[in-house]
Amino acid sequence: MTEDASMRTEPKDSDWIRVTSKNGFSYLARRNVVNASGTLKNMLDVDSNFAEGISRVCPIEERPYIVEKLMEYMMFKAYYSKVGPKEDIPVHDFMERIPAPIVLELLLAADYQDM
Amino acid sequence: MASGLRSTRGRGKTIKAPKRHGPEVSVDATWTQLSQNLKEVLNNNAEKLSFEENHRFAYNLVLWKSGALLYKGVMELVVANLAKLAHEDVTPSFPTGAASDPVHQSHEAEMLLKALRRIWDDHTGNMTKLSQLLSYMDRIYTKSADVPQTREAGLKLFFEHILRPPSAIQEHVIAAILSQIQSERDGYVINRSALKECVDVFLSLETEKDGPSAYERDLEPAILKESQKFYASEGEKLIDSCDAPEYLRRVEARFTSEEDRTHHYLSPHSHPPLRKILEDHLLTAHSSTVISLPNSGLDVMIDHNQFDDLARLYRLFIMVPSGLPCLRKALKESVASRGRGVNKASSDPTDIATDTGQGKASGGGKPRIATSAAQTLSLALKWVQDILDLKDHFDQILIRSFKSDREIESALNEVFESVVNSNERCSEFISLFIDDHLKRGLKGKSDTEIDAVLDKTITIFRYVADKDVFERYYKGHLAKRLLHGRSVSDDAERGMLAKLKVECGYQFTHKLEGMFHDMKLSDDTMQAYRTHLEQSNPPDVPISVTVMTSSVWPVTQPNVSCSLPPALGKSCKSFEQFYLSRHSGRRLIWQMSLGNADVKVAFKNRTHELNVSTFALVTLLLFEDLPADEFLTYSEIREATSIEDSELKRHLQSLACAKYKVLKKHPPGREIEETDSFSFNEDFSANLQKIKISTVVSKVETAEERKATKGHVDEERRHQIEACIVRIMKDRKHMTHNDLVHQVARQLSARFAPEPADIKKRIEGLIEVRVSCSLPSSWHIPDAMALQREYLERCNDRKSYNYLVCVKRLRWSLLRLELLT
Numbered sequence: 001m002t003e004d005a006s007m008r009t010e011p012k013d014s015d016w017i018r019v020t021s022k023n024g025f026s027y028l029a030r031r032n033v034v035n036a037s038g039t040l041k042n043m044l045d046v047d048s049n050f051a052e053g054i055s056r057v058c059p060i061e062e063r064p065y066i067v068e069k070l071m072e073y074m075m076f077k078a079y080y081s082k083v084g085p086k087e088d089i090p091v092h093d094f095m096e097r098i099p100a101p102i103v104l105e106l107l108l109a110a111d112y113q114d115m
Numbered sequence: 116m117a118s119g120l121r122s123t124r125g126r127g128k129t130i131k132a133p134k135r136h137g138p139e140v141s142v143d144a145t146w147t148q149l150s151q152n153l154k155e156v157l158n159n160n161a162e163k164l165s166f167e168e169n170h171r172f173a174y175n176l177v178l179w180k181s182g183a184l185l186y187k188g189v190m191e192l193v194v195a196n197l198a199k200l201a202h203e204d205v206t207p208s209f210p211t212g213a214a215s216d217p218v219h220q221s222h223e224a225e226m227l228l229k230a231l232r233r234i235w236d237d238h239t240g241n242m243t244k245l246s247q248l249l250s251y252m253d254r255i256y257t258k259s260a261d262v263p264q265t266r267e268a269g270l271k272l273f274f275e276h277i278l279r280p281p282s283a284i285q286e287h288v289i290a291a292i293l294s295q296i297q298s299e300r301d302g303y304v305i306n307r308s309a310l311k312e313c314v315d316v317f318l319s320l321e322t323e324k325d326g327p328s329a330y331e332r333d334l335e336p337a338i339l340k341e342s343q344k345f346y347a348s349e350g351e352k353l354i355d356s357c358d359a360p361e362y363l364r365r366v367e368a369r370f371t372s373e374e375d376r377t378h379h380y381l382s383p384h385s386h387p388p389l390r391k392i393l394e395d396h397l398l399t400a401h402s403s404t405v406i407s408l409p410n411s412g413l414d415v416m417i418d419h420n421q422f423d424d425l426a427r428l429y430r431l432f433i434m435v436p437s438g439l440p441c442l443r444k445a446l447k448e449s450v451a452s453r454g455r456g457v458n459k460a461s462s463d464p465t466d467i468a469t470d471t472g473q474g475k476a477s478g479g480g481k482p483r484i485a486t487s488a489a490q491t492l493s494l495a496l497k498w499v500q501d502i503l504d505l506k507d508h509f510d511q512i513l514i515r516s517f518k519s520d521r522e523i524e525s526a527l528n529e530v531f532e533s534v535v536n537s538n539e540r541c542s543e544f545i546s547l548f549i550d551d552h553l554k555r556g557l558k559g560k561s562d563t564e565i566d567a568v569l570d571k572t573i574t575i576f577r578y579v580a581d582k583d584v585f586e587r588y589y590k591g592h593l594a595k596r597l598l599h600g601r602s603v604s605d606d607a608e609r610g611m612l613a614k615l616k617v618e619c620g621y622q623f624t625h626k627l628e629g630m631f632h633d634m635k636l637s638d639d640t641m642q643a644y645r646t647h648l649e650q651s652n653p654p655d656v657p658i659s660v661t662v663m664t665s666s667v668w669p670v671t672q673p674n675v676s677c678s679l680p681p682a683l684g685k686s687c688k689s690f691e692q693f694y695l696s697r698h699s700g701r702r703l704i705w706q707m708s709l710g711n712a713d714v715k716v717a718f719k720n721r722t723h724e725l726n727v728s729t730f731a732l733v734t735l736l737l738f739e740d741l742p743a744d745e746f747l748t749y750s751e752i753r754e755a756t757s758i759e760d761s762e763l764k765r766h767l768q769s770l771a772c773a774k775y776k777v778l779k780k781h782p783p784g785r786e787i788e789e790t791d792s793f794s795f796n797e798d799f800s801a802n803l804q805k806i807k808i809s810t811v812v813s814k815v816e817t818a819e820e821r822k823a824t825k826g827h828v829d830e831e832r833r834h835q836i837e838a839c840i841v842r843i844m845k846d847r848k849h850m851t852h853n854d855l856v857h858q859v860a861r862q863l864s865a866r867f868a869p870e871p872a873d874i875k876k877r878i879e880g881l882i883e884v885r886v887s888c889s890l891p892s893s894w895h896i897p898d899a900m901a902l903q904r905e906y907l908e909r910c911n912d913r914k915s916y917n918y919l920v921c922v923k924r925l926r927w928s929l930l931r932l933e934l935l936t
Contacts, residue, residue, distance in 0.1 A: 038250060042170075042247035043247075047243065048244040049162050050162065051163065051165050052165065053166070059167050114251075
């Protein structure tokens with residue numbers, strides 16, 4: 001990873017991005033998935049060249065459980081933003097997968113992540 | 116979709132965020148830390164900083180309701196940074212003004228532009244980073260506080276602190292841009308990309324919200340002003356120093372280079388005003404001067420077939436509204452002056468052949484007599500050919516240089532029409548030209564060539580206003596061709612007829628077709644006659660007769676008769692009997708003057724076959740039984756043949772004074788006098804077995820003949836106008852004077868251009884009760900009927916007319932019809 005960072009290659013959708021949470025959990029996702037979050041996208045912007053953009057490691061200061069849900073949503077958004085206009089988007093299914101107790105916390109995190 | 120998801124999940128605004136336990140760190144401490152980091156970002160040291168950390172600082176500050184502090188602080192940082200950049204980078208690049216050499220100056224200007232671009236790039240890069248870091252502020256704070264987002268604020272700050280007084284930068288930059296443009300116009304090479312990048316800065320800056328860009332407000336007017344100044348003097352300079360083609364070349368180069376310029380580094384938005392400046396100063400201001408430049412203007416270009424230059428002229432001139440009219444006017448003048456030349460050349464020997472005026476309308480004219488007439492013929496041919504060449508030349512130019520522009524075409528048509536019609540003998544000349552081509556020109560030319568020539572002639576014919584005059588001449592010439600079998604190709608004749616039909620309609624060619632019809636009928640009749648002769652006993656002299664319908668053929672001269680020798684008389688009688696037995700109720704009138712004959716004459720050396728006109732034959736036959744050394748005086752011949760003086764003289768001349776001298780004239784001479792006497796020339800010899808003695812050369816009319824023709828034409832026109840008036844009034848019943856005149860003129864325009872005064876006269880003629888005394892009393896027409904000629908009546912307002920239908924007139928016209936038929 002450090003090698004890649006020093007090379008400053010063009011960003012590719014298929015780049016692997018590591019997202020870390022509190023308590024030391026980390027998640028790997030493609031760049032196009034992570035781009036579903038505005039904040040993460042800015043963070044990884046190659047032109048601006050912040051530390052995270054170079055290392056391709058993005059911290060999200062939330063509980064692992066929340067981060068996992070965020071990642072799940074990013075996958076969901078990245079996948080369905082590409083399907084044709086006629087295809088049904090199972091928003092309801094997704095909402096049912098959000099447990100009620102974490103709703104507020106998740107909402108706050110999503111707002112911070114601009115997604 | 117994303118928004119849909121968001122809305123279902125809600126936002127911090129609608130659902131209150133869970134309360135935090137107050138700021139863990141103080142606002143001030145957070146800001147101090149953040150501002151430190153932001154300074155680092157502005158110094159391009161972002162890679163050392165954590166995005167997440169700083170983003171969270173900003174996030175916290177906004178959450179802690181310190182957005183205003185954050186925003187203001189950031190702006191201050193940006194302003195300070197801009198000042199630093201300007202001071203470090205741009206100000207040192209200001210031109211020193213010391214350099215006088217243009218290359219150096221240009222270099223300095225380029226450096227300044229590059230510096231400006233550098234700080235611009237720096238600044239926008241910074242602003243991007245800041246806006247990324249402060250995205251939460253942009254999302255939440257700027258909206259509620261109604262201030263521009265980070266990025267826009269950055270552009271605004273740049274504009275306010277760099278490109279606006281009191282900063283001297285703008286002034287210097289604009290001056291640098293202008294000097295760069297100027298040096299490119301002067302032919303130096305400049306760094307276009309530096310210029311373009313700099314102009315882009317101006318383009319992307321808005322002077323106020325949704326207002327014009329800095330480019331539109333500050334840069335463009337300066338550029339336009341400078342351009343205006345430059346091209347005003349450039350126009351003057353070029354017109355003084357260049358000839359027309361060179362001027363046009365330069366101007367076109369200017370146009371392309373300016374277009375190139377706007378395309379490459381100025382805004383496309385500036386193209387129209389720049390172009391307008393060019394058009395105003397290089398074209399509109401000088402168009403008429405260029406076109407009429409002596410030794411190189413339009414006329415000279417046309418003379419030298421400079422198609423490319425002419426095409427350039429056209430391309431440039433259609434850009435400006437005054438260009439095309441100017442070009443049209445100049446073209447018209449050019450054609451008109453050339454046309455005048457052609458017309459003048461054709462009318463120089465005006466009083467041709469007044470002395471040889473004794474007839475050349477029929478029979479066998481002699482080429483010798485008519486030298487001057489032949490000259491006129493060649494003059495006619497030359498005139499048509501010249502006009503054709505002229506037209507060809509301009510058509511070429513029209514197609515090759517003027518893209519067949521409609522307006523120019525119509526201008527050319529107009530001027531050609533006036534040129535052609537300004538030669539009052541145009542109809543005659545054109546007819547002669549066609550005649551000549553159908554008779555002689557066909558030899559040695561292919562059918563397609565002939566067709567092309569005739570096609571072109573038709574285009575000239577189209578310009579002729581008095582088509583009826585042409586018809587008259589064409590009829591005469593066609594009749595001669597048909598009767599004397601001079602027409603080389605029947606197909607060509609019919610082709611020509613078809614062309615005329617297309618041009619002028621059925622009416623026009625009706626009679627001409629009738630002539631062809633008669634020729635065909637006569638062939639059939641002759642066939643039948645010969646079969647008839649085989650069964651009965653044939654007369655000694657075989658004859659071939661063409662029966663012509665008198666209303667169709669132009670038989671202009673009164674019937675000149677002669678007393679035929681008995682042998683011929685018998686043949687005629689025989690045919691007459693045959694013909695009348697087939698068609699009852701017809702009358703045959705022999706037109707001797709139009710005929711010709713083959714006769715075998717035994718001279719001393721050999722026997723020749725002569726082809727002579729009927730009159731010449733009759734004359735020759737007088738010498739048949741005469742001893743070789745005896746004479747016949749002129750008066751004896753006249754008595755024996757009873758041919759009219761003028762005709763007789765002409766035929767004697769062709770027999771005794773022309774190329775083949777079958778008769779001897781005593782005393783010898785060129786002109787026939789009444790005191791002359793003639794004898795048979797036994798010693799006559801020629802190389803050819805068959806000799807054609809009299810040739811009908813279609814000649815130009817003499818002045819008198821022309822006057823006669825004009826009289827005929829005028830009379831015909833009078834009838835046509837009257838007929839037309841009655842036709843119109845019959846249809847309309849009531850009409851005002853002006854409408855009527857207009858209608859008549861319109862309907863007749865296909866045939867000729869009637870004068871309004873003439874029409875008025877005709878109308879009056881139709882109104883007045885004419886007391887006619889010219890009717891022969893033998894007609895026994897009741898006075899009341901003969902005197903009435905009221906077709907129209909004038910209304911009380913004295914401006915319009917009513918059509919009168921009255922029984923009397925109907926009967927009268929019936930009566931007249933009978934009398935005429």
